[in-house]
Amino acid sequence: MTDERNETADQVEADINFDCPLCQKNISIDARGAGLMIACPDCRQEIQVPIPAAEEVVDLVVDGGVLEPRMQELQSSLADADSRRERLIAELESAQQRLTHLEKNVAEQHGRFEQISAELVVIQNSLDRLVSLLQDAGVRDL
Numbered sequence: 001m002t003d004e005r006n007e008t009a010d011q012v013e014a015d016i017n018f019d020c021p022l023c024q025k026n027i028s029i030d031a032r033g034a035g036l037m038i039a040c041p042d043c044r045q046e047i048q049v050p051i052p053a054a055e056e057v058v059d060l061v062v063d064g065g066v067l068e069p070r071m072q073e074l075q076s077s078l079a080d081a082d083s084r085r086e087r088l089i090a091e092l093e094s095a096q097q098r099l100t101h102l103e104k105n106v107a108e109q110h111g112r113f114e115q116i117s118a119e120l121v122v123i124q125n126s127l128d129r130l131v132s133l134l135q136d137a138g139v140r141d142l
């Protein structure tokens, strides 16, 4: 064992530290090398870089930034989806407002037509009354 692994905390967190199974040389390798076959820098034999246990992987993710770029990618896609959703909701709200406005217009027009119909009934009644008055007055040709 050497004091190598305590040099800088960052390096230790981001790297995998292990001893060469053949010459016992302490080796420090970037976390991305997990599971790879490498040549031992000391005895030159092919050895496999150990794959860290789950709790060590968590440290590597957090401090070593192995998965962080992927996480940031996912978070930014998530943010994109959120802003798209907000835009769609805003469009939906404005469409609903337009629809409400149109419905109000239709209702107003409808009310106006009913008023006109009522006026027409009044006019028709007046004409009927006029005709019967004229008939009473002896004008038979109508």
Ligand SMILES: [Zn+2]
Pocket (backbone or CB within 6 Å): 020, 021, 022, 023, 024, 025, 040, 041, 042, 043, 044, 045
């Ligand atoms: Zn070795």
